[in-house]
Amino acid sequence: MLAPSVERADGTAHTLGVAARDRYPAYIEWLSDRTGVSVPLNRLGVLQVALSPAGVKGLGRSANPGTQWLDRAELTDLEPSLSHALGALYSPDDGCVDNVRLLHALDVLLSQSPRVRRVAARVTAIDATQNSAGATDSGGARYDAGHIVVAAGAWSGQIEGARFARAVLPVRGQLVSYAAAPCRHTLYGPRGYLVPRGGSAIAGSTMEQVGFSAGTTPDGIARVRTAGEEICPGLAGAPPLAAWAGLRPVTPDLLPLLGTDPELRRVVYATGHSRNGVLLAPLTADIVCDLIFEAVLNLNISQYRPDRF
Ligand SMILES: Cc1cc2nc3c(=O)[nH]c(=O)nc-3n(C[C@H](O)[C@H](O)[C@H](O)COP(=O)(O)OP(=O)(O)OC[C@H]3O[C@@H](n4cnc5c(N)ncnc54)[C@H](O)[C@@H]3O)c2cc1C
Structure with a gap:
């Protein structure tokens, strides 16, 4: 999303x-x-669907200038599979x-x-001085570099020398996909969400602190199915196409660690994007380039200082 x-x-x-x-x-x-x-x-917009009078009230409180309330008739016009809902908050x-x-x-x-060399290796340590940087992999190979970008997701904190990445912890999310495509819009319900994906739909997701265990569980999948099927009851009983899980790189304030190490300018942090790493990826890449080339930044990134925890 x-x-x-x-x-x-x-x-x-x-x-x-x-x-x-x-x-x-x-x-x-x-x-x-x-x-x-x-x-x-x-970019059809996201609908936060109200399934009860309490849901209508709650969503009313979270409305802001960019959002629009759709009553039952307007919602059904936009998304016929939501005829059971009482209305929705629309973020167009x-x-x-x-x-x-x-x-x-x-x-x-x-x-x-031709300018990129990809190496299938696990970095175990990084080091840097004012003028150089380097990484070492689990086989002992050494890679010298102008800059190091710490971007190893939930595993960033395991890399020796990536001192600020210790604040990043793995949080598991389980997902289920369905062969049916009941909606055109991205839908949020009270317990989860449903995302259209071509001719299918994906329901998510759990937030579980279970270390680096990245498998699915019967309980997690059942919860995700309940969340998706209450948004679109037409999915109930449909056998899931697939179920899988991933690990989010989560920081205490759910915001990324994005910026240069204040003491080692050759180490740039771009990790800890928590629940929004797909959303933030292209802009993060722009910012990382600007940091490395010491260009003037168009955005204020002080809120994401890597040393803030
Ligand atoms: C269930 C679920 C739903 C999500 N939904 C959304 C969403 O709707 N919208 C959104 O914006 N975000 C969402 N996210 C979050 C998003 O996926 C993450 O924030 C994002 O993937 C983080 O990107 P990353 O590149 O930092 O880490 P990752 O995508 O985890 O990539 C890290 C990479 O580094 C590699 N790596 C790890 N350790 C090492 C090492 N030591 N050496 C070398 N390589 C290493 C890994 O193999 C991996 O390839 C979701 C996540 C989950 C789990």
Whole structure:
């Protein structure tokens, strides 16, 4: 999901989320021009669906200037599968992207680039001085670099020398997909969400602190199915197409560690994006480039200082 209006952060973090969302169309076009891979981007908006009078009240309280309340008739017009709902809060500029196609496009792009060498290795340590930086992998190989970007997701804190990344912890999320495609919009319900993906739909997700265990559980999958099927009852009883889980890199304030190590300017942190790493990825990449090339930043990133914990 690309949903900064729904998963709303405070202050400049909200501005960053909105800028990241609005960066997507040009980014997708740029990738497609270079790779021939088209990445489906859905900007039809996100609907937060009210399924009870208490839900109507709660959503009313979270409305803000960018959102619009849709009554039952308006909602059914927009999304016929929601005829059981009492209304919805509509965030018209949010949406979702097909992250699997996106990763495929990036894979194609990088495999074509003569300037990128990819190494399948696990970095165990990084080090840096004022003038140089380097990484060591689990086989003992050494990689010298102008800069190091710490971007190892939930595992960032395991890398020796990435001292601020200790604040990043893994939080598991389980997901289920269905062969049916009951909705065109990204939908949030009281307990989870439903994302349209081509001819299918994905329901999510749990937030579980279970270390680095990345498997699914019967209880987690049951909870995700309940969350998705209460949003679209038409899915009830449909056998899931697939179930899987991932680990989010989560920080205590759910905001990324994004910036240069204040003492070692050759180490840049771009990790801890928590629940919004897909949303923030293209803008994070822009910011990392600007930091490395010491360009003037267009956005205030002081809220994400890597040493704030
Ligand atoms: C269930 C679920 C639902 C989500 N939904 C959304 C959503 O709707 N919208 C959104 O914006 N975000 C969402 N997220 C969050 C998003 O997926 C993450 O924030 C994002 O993937 C973080 O990107 P990353 O590149 O920092 O880490 P990752 O995507 O985890 O990538 C880290 C990479 O580093 C590699 N790595 C790890 N350790 C090492 C090492 N020592 N050496 C070398 N390589 C290493 C890993 O193999 C991996 O390839 C969701 C996450 C989950 C789990």
